[in-house]
Amino acid sequence: MSRQQSRCFVFGCTSEHKSLHLLPASEPLRTRWISFIFKGKAPENAPKHIFVCANHFTSDCFMNEGQYKAGFAKKLLIKNGSVPTLRHPPEEASTSTQSRSTMDVAVQTEPSQLHSVGTQLSMGRPQSHHMSIGVQTTVSSFDLSTASVSHTAFGTVMTSTQLKTSSKRPCLDLDDEDTLQECSSILTAQETDVTFDPAEADTSITEPKVLSAQASSPVQNISKYIVYETCIMELFEVCPVCQRSCHVRSQKLGTFLRVEQLCRHCHFSRKWDSQPIMGSTPAGNLHLSAAVYLCGASFFTIKKIFAAMKLQLFRYDTFRHHSRMCIEPAIVHKWRIWQGEMLQQISQREKVIVGGRMRADSPGHSAKYGSYTMMDLETNTLVDVQLVQSNEVAGSCHMVKEGLKRSLDFLDAHGVTLDCIVTDRHPQIQKFLRERSVNQFYDVGHIEKGISKKLEVICKLQECEKLRKWLCSIKNHIHWTAASSSNGPERVAKWTSILNHVQDKHTHEDNNFPACLHPPRQSRDKNKWLVAGSLAFFKLEKVLSNKRILKDVAKLSPHHQTSNIEVFHRVILRFAPKNVVFPFLGMLCRLYLAALHYNENIGHPQATTAAGQPQFKMTFPKAKKGEYRAREVKTHETFRYVDDLLDLIFDQVFVDPAPYMEKVLRIPIPPPLCVEYDRPEKEDAISSRASHFNL
Numbered sequence: 001m002s003r004q005q006s007r008c009f010v011f012g013c014t015s016e017h018k019s020l021h022l023l024p025a026s027e028p029l030r031t032r033w034i035s036f037i038f039k040g041k042a043p044e045n046a047p048k049h050i051f052v053c054a055n056h057f058t059s060d061c062f063m064n065e066g067q068y069k070a071g072f073a074k075k076l077l078i079k080n081g082s083v084p085t086l087r088h089p090p091e092e093a094s095t096s097t098q099s100r101s102t103m104d105v106a107v108q109t110e111p112s113q114l115h116s117v118g119t120q121l122s123m124g125r126p127q128s129h130h131m132s133i134g135v136q137t138t139v140s141s142f143d144l145s146t147a148s149v150s151h152t153a154f155g156t157v158m159t160s161t162q163l164k165t166s167s168k169r170p171c172l173d174l175d176d177e178d179t180l181q182e183c184s185s186i187l188t189a190q191e192t193d194v195t196f197d198p199a200e201a202d203t204s205i206t207e208p209k210v211l212s213a214q215a216s217s218p219v220q221n222i223s224k225y226i227v228y229e230t231c232i233m234e235l236f237e238v239c240p241v242c243q244r245s246c247h248v249r250s251q252k253l254g255t256f257l258r259v260e261q262l263c264r265h266c267h268f269s270r271k272w273d274s275q276p277i278m279g280s281t282p283a284g285n286l287h288l289s290a291a292v293y294l295c296g297a298s299f300f301t302i303k304k305i306f307a308a309m310k311l312q313l314f315r316y317d318t319f320r321h322h323s324r325m326c327i328e329p330a331i332v333h334k335w336r337i338w339q340g341e342m343l344q345q346i347s348q349r350e351k352v353i354v355g356g357r358m359r360a361d362s363p364g365h366s367a368k369y370g371s372y373t374m375m376d377l378e379t380n381t382l383v384d385v386q387l388v389q390s391n392e393v394a395g396s397c398h399m400v401k402e403g404l405k406r407s408l409d410f411l412d413a414h415g416v417t418l419d420c421i422v423t424d425r426h427p428q429i430q431k432f433l434r435e436r437s438v439n440q441f442y443d444v445g446h447i448e449k450g451i452s453k454k455l456e457v458i459c460k461l462q463e464c465e466k467l468r469k470w471l472c473s474i475k476n477h478i479h480w481t482a483a484s485s486s487n488g489p490e491r492v493a494k495w496t497s498i499l500n501h502v503q504d505k506h507t508h509e510d511n512n513f514p515a516c517l518h519p520p521r522q523s524r525d526k527n528k529w530l531v532a533g534s535l536a537f538f539k540l541e542k543v544l545s546n547k548r549i550l551k552d553v554a555k556l557s558p559h560h561q562t563s564n565i566e567v568f569h570r571v572i573l574r575f576a577p578k579n580v581v582f583p584f585l586g587m588l589c590r591l592y593l594a595a596l597h598y599n600e601n602i603g604h605p606q607a608t609t610a611a612g613q614p615q616f617k618m619t620f621p622k623a624k625k626g627e628y629r630a631r632e633v634k635t636h637e638t639f640r641y642v643d644d645l646l647d648l649i650f651d652q653v654f655v656d657p658a659p660y661m662e663k664v665l666r667i668p669i670p671p672p673l674c675v676e677y678d679r680p681e682k683e684d685a686i687s688s689r690a691s692h693f694n695l
Helices: 027-037 065-070 091-101 182-192 208-216 229-233 283-294 299-309 316-346 396-413 427-435 444-459 465-484 488-501 535-544 547-553 563-575 584-601 640-653 658-665 682-687
Strands: 136-139 159-163 247-253 256-262 269-273 352-360 369-376 381-389 418-423 440-442 616-619 629-632
Touching: 229 256, 283 299, 283 316, 283 640, 299 316, 316 381, 316 584, 316 640, 316 658, 352 396, 352 563, 369 396, 369 563, 369 584, 381 396, 381 584, 396 418, 396 427, 418 427, 427 440, 440 444, 444 465, 444 535, 444 547, 465 488, 465 535, 488 535, 488 547, 563 584, 584 640
Parallel strands: 352 418, 418 440
Antiparallel strands: 136 269, 159 247, 247 256, 256 269, 352 369, 369 381, 616 629
């Protein structure tokens, strides 16, 4: 195929075409072509290269006709063995040529048969430029003979801005641009690949059926994109009817944008909204508020990100309004539904083993909130979370007892029969559970941590360095004591046997554990054994045989521990950091979100390699002082609860919030802490303000 400008050899055809097809070299086809061109009378001195205009071939002779008509190809490719059969240029070809010579500037208001995969880039203005129909546009009916124009008003909550018609942006050179994203790379491939046919392309951008299906999908499931303001206004600066400059007015509300276009010449007008409007609320504003809240993010952090990108965002008051009216009622409803199903399952068991731990929002006795967590230790799922504010009790140290009391009352009200409860060694908890006749066990890790801290201090003393060799064995011994014993006296006997073992004595006076269970063996390091009268043995005996330690060892939990509750407390930090102050209802809802996230992902399996081998990773915890741990690598977390909450917010709560607000209003919310104190006048506080330098 030649790229030069040549005249067609067919008699009577005066068209000049840049894409003329060279005569094939095969002799049978040459004869047939010459017969067509010269009407059967071929001259003896026929030119070596004979050109024929593309208008003399039928449509089935080309390989890329659809791409050429859509403007993605600069030349036509002819199929091998094709023969011209049309003497005069068909009307369709001339019509298509004329349509390509005149640019169609119709934009997001008129449905077209060709759909481009246009992005925010100017691509050198292809011959036929049609925009996607998948937008929200309202086109007013107009008549060129009349001059009536209708305008719509947004109300007082929106601000309008008069925009001047800007000049066209310079076209980007796709070959020189290195930072183009996925859509532009697709366009580049389509423009350079001559075998591409838009009619055969499988893309959601160009298929009207996919666009219509997406338009009918729920609002929260529609894909969103970042669009620059200049690219949006470029679509409205020219009238699609008379192709003259138009008057454009934009109105903004948070992430929402409305553009109104008016042509002063032909009186064409239309209105375009960037988001669906639910009642009087833009869907994008509500969706962004819900996404920030449900993912545990901070509005002020998102505000900084949006400001850095110059993205439009609503105010914090709008975020709080969305949270109060839609998001928090949906979270409370979702948690109550899930909690009811879980309580119904565990109430059918004869005996239930639960674990309880307290978490304060800040260390020390000045904590504002305390959240008490109750977990089913057999399934490691959370069954209840209670939030206590410090002014509801006598002080911060009393929040533990109040949280446990509320959780036990809640479980009793739902018919849950407890076998025992595993907690820490808080004195108030011990007394409360003893008076309530609830069987209590202590978490082994909690006691082991306290003993290890005391032994670490002893090992730093002079003449006690030898004790460091026994630290790991003592930690393992307390866990073995709890797991291998069936009653309290047996646990105490096994625990005190370590004092004989460190002296290389393996028989004991207590009948509950008369001898060590390990086989007799000869030690290679005889210097590790302690002597009865040494300072190291005296300090060790004082710690391990303490009366309180022996009393607590008798109540070590033999089956389940509360380590998973500590894991949940780390999850809470993702939704409610300790350095951020939340209102009571906001703190409670974030605890519910953390519980939903934990319960959904607690059972996700271990990740495997391509060969099917389980994956592990090496960790060196700072608290272990150089000791390594081989931990399982879990599969990625899931967030199905977020999708469920979004569906609940958009489909039900926003439509009718009254029944969901009733559950929120029934939650007893304590007054703020500052209510207990007298609030002075602001002017008096300012006048009494002084510093250390001007006293």
